[in-house]
Amino acid sequence: MGNLYKTDIEIFPTDLVKALVDSLQKDERSQADRRPELKRLIFKVKTDNEMVLVQADDHVKKFQLPKTHMLQEDFVKCIQESGIVKDVATIHRLFEALTVGQQKQIDPEVFRVFYTFWKETEVEAQDVHLPAEVIEHLDNNECVYKLSCSIKTNQGVGKIAMTQKRLFLLTDGRPGFIEITKFRDIKEVKISFAPFLLLKIPSLKIKCSLRKEVFEANLKSACDLWNLMVREMWAGRTMADDHKDPQYMQQALTNVLLMDAVVGCLQSQKAVFAASKLAYFDRVKHEVPMMVPKTTSETLKHKINPSLDLPAPQTVHVLLYTPGQLSYSEADGDGNPKLWCALSGGRVVVFDAASWSMQQNCVQVGSSQLNCMLGLDQDQVWIGSQDSIIYIIDTRSMSCNKQLTEHRHEVMDFALEESDKMSQTYSCSADGTVILWDLSTLKVKKQFQLACDWLMSIQLFNGTLWCCARDGIVELRKDGTPHRKMTLPEDLRSMPTEFSSLILFVERGQLWTSCSDSDELCLWHCKDLTKPFLRVQLQNCTGVNCMIKVKNQIWIGCSGPSPDQCRVSGKIYIVDTESHSVEKELMAHTDSVQALCSAEGRYVLSGSACQDGKIAIWKVE
Incomplete structure (x- = not known):
């Protein structure tokens, strides 16, 4: 082995x-x-x-x-x-919901009824016509997704309407608007039973943090379903707010509409119990109270999901931020800054970094995993793939119009050398090949071969090229001859570990290195590569996957145990470059952090492995 x-x-x-x-x-x-x-x-x-x-x-x-x-x-x-x-x-x-208490298979007739109910509900939601005086109380994109029958409430007679944001009462007679609550303002939801003759009539009670009076509605047989739906929307809103991830709210709404369709389809005593199988966020809220630590919450700005249209979350392998372009005309498309995100199977998803909205079409480059991206001249993005090809994307047409096929192994990294006279790009592949490209002709200017075990990344400093491989770091002269080499610190050589990333801290003449299975960073003087002069300990870290330098900070993307110790979690450590101390430890993702990039020094973006698959946007202080 x-x-x-x-x-x-x-x-x-x-x-x-x-x-x-x-x-x-x-x-x-x-x-x-x-x-x-x-x-x-x-x-x-x-x-x-x-x-x-x-x-x-x-x-x-x-x-x-x-x-x-x-x-x-x-x-x-x-x-x-x-x-x-x-x-x-x-x-x-x-x-699970549609097969509760029976054989684990779906009858075609059950599916037909469920599908018909779903489609009819969609049509009904589109057919809800609200008077202008009601619409003016709602936000622009707010829609009514569920409307109850006409019922008695302690606010009068009317229909309860549910949007993606709130509950309100659409009063009977001359239709009017009485807000019950926004989901984020709910304090309590429960069913209570009022005695009536020999019966106990269930009613739904909703307590809102902004009002003293509890809202009470006599929903009769629909009480259990509404209780389920309101709880799920409340839990989804709480999760969305805590994690600054609006997609949780969208997911909660989908769960609620599926619950409604399940109850409409099954029409039996067990229908609401079956629908409760879909109450995912309400269950998570009670089973694993996921408190987001204060430091994480204060630093986190927003989360986005690049796997939104896919059957399951995918690993975010690479992130690239490209700045906005003032020179763009309307005909050329928008000049907003963009976030490029490489998922599995050669899929690249692009976000408008001004609004964080996903652009319509993804870009498909080959079908292999993508390892690196580089923005060039504002109109090109170079993408290095496991299939050994460099794909060049035209950022205006958002299509791949050129491929460079000189590498014989998976392309791992790029380095851009810019000067007043010219700019040129280096690329490297895992077999140790380093190629210098002429950007005007896209021809090979120089090619070097490095003897190493799996070359992972390259960086330029003072005209020399620093190459990070798993077994060592080599400084190459301009002509491609090795100048100096550093190997793993002695105490780590006995462990099954390897270098995972390298940062050149030019101003101080320092190198910062990390290892894939070590919980510490090693700091080296560029003039003395024999041993590190300092080590920085990262508590509760099981290995470092990526690092970037932003202003006077090093941001480190890691794997670590989750609070319940059952899974991997993704942590980000922020280390101050002067004091060499860990300033912040961020609980970033529910899977390891795989990619980091900076947006003009104002934000840092992190991408995670497929158990999470989200991108987090962090404020830089």
């Missing part, structure tokens, strides 16, 4: 490796993760598996109602093709 680094991992049968990885016990998995060569193999299998999900999703099929019973796998495909929802985890919960 010692030579697995140098082995082409394509030779391993993917299905067999995936089955083995899935069958590992918790302690066996953490043992495997401590071996870099096994960790690399496991990570590749995970990301290849994500790639299959992307490709499968690219086939748009004409939807037809099923004619036979469906097991879970067929049900997932059917729901995705119907356009109801794409997220696999949500569809699994829907499957």
Whole structure:
């Protein structure tokens, strides 16, 4: 197994490796993760598996109602093709809801009734016509998604209306607007029973933090469903606010509409219990109270989801920020700054960095994992792929119009050399090849071959090229001859670890290095590479994946144990370059941090592995 680094991992049968990885016990998995060569193999299998999900999703099929019973796998495909929802985890919960207390398969008639109810509800929501005096109380993009029957409440008779933001009473007679509560202002939701003759009549009570009086509605048989729906929307709003991630609210709304369709479809005593299987956020809120630490909350600005239209979250492999361009005319498209995000399977998603909204079309470059991106001359983005090709994207047409195929192994990094006279770009591949490109002709100017184990990154400093490989860091002269080499610190050589990233701190003549399975940073003087002069300890870190320098700070993306110790969590440590102390420890993601980039020194963006798959936007102080 010692030579697995140098082995082409394509030779391993993917299905067999995936089955083995899935069958590992918790302690066996953490043992495997401590071996870099096994960790690399496991990570590749995970990301290849994500790639299959992307490709499968690219086939748009004409939807037809099923004619036979469906097991879970067929049900997932059917729901995705119907356009109801794409997220696999949500569809699994829907499957549980529709098969409560019976065989785990869906009858085609049950599916037909569910699908019909869903479609009718969609039409009904579009047909809700509100008077102008009611609309003026709502936000521009607010829609009524659910309307109750006419009922008695302690605010008068009317229909309860649910939007993505609030509950309000649409009063009978001359339609009027009485706000019940915004979801973020709810303090309590419960069902109480009022005695009436020999019966107990259920009513829904909603306590709002802004009003003394509790709202009470006599919803009769719909009381349990409304209780479920309001709780889920409240929990989704809380999660969205705590994590500064508006997509949680959108997910909660989807869950609520699915609950409504499940109850409409099953029409039985167990219907509300079945629908409760979809109350994901309400369950999370009670099972794992996820308090976001104060420092994290204060530094976090926003979260976005690049896997929004995909069946499952994907790993964010690379992030690139390109500044805005004032010279753009309307005809050329917008000149806003952009965030480029490389997911699995050659998929690149682009966000408008002024509004953080996703641009319509993703860019597809090959079908392999992407390793690096570089913005050039405001109208090009270079992307290095595992398939050994450099793809050049025209930022105006958002299409790939050129490919550079000189590398023979996966392209790992770029370095841009800019001077008054010219600019030129270096690229490197994992086999140790370094190429210098003429940007005007896209021809190779120079090519060097470095003897190393898996070249990962390159950086320029004072006309020399610093190359970071797993087994060492080499300084190359302009002609490609090695000048100096540094190896892992002695105490780390006995461990199964490797260099993971390098930062040149030019102003101080320092190098900062990190290792994939170590909880410390090593600081070296550029003039003395024999041993580090200082080490910075990162508490509760199990390994460093990426680092960037922003102003007088080093931001470090890591893996670490989650608060419940059951999963990996993604942490970011911010180290001050003068005091060498950890200023902040951010609980950034629910999976390891895989990518970091800076937006003009004002924000830092972090991307995470596929258990989370989100991008977080952080304020730089």
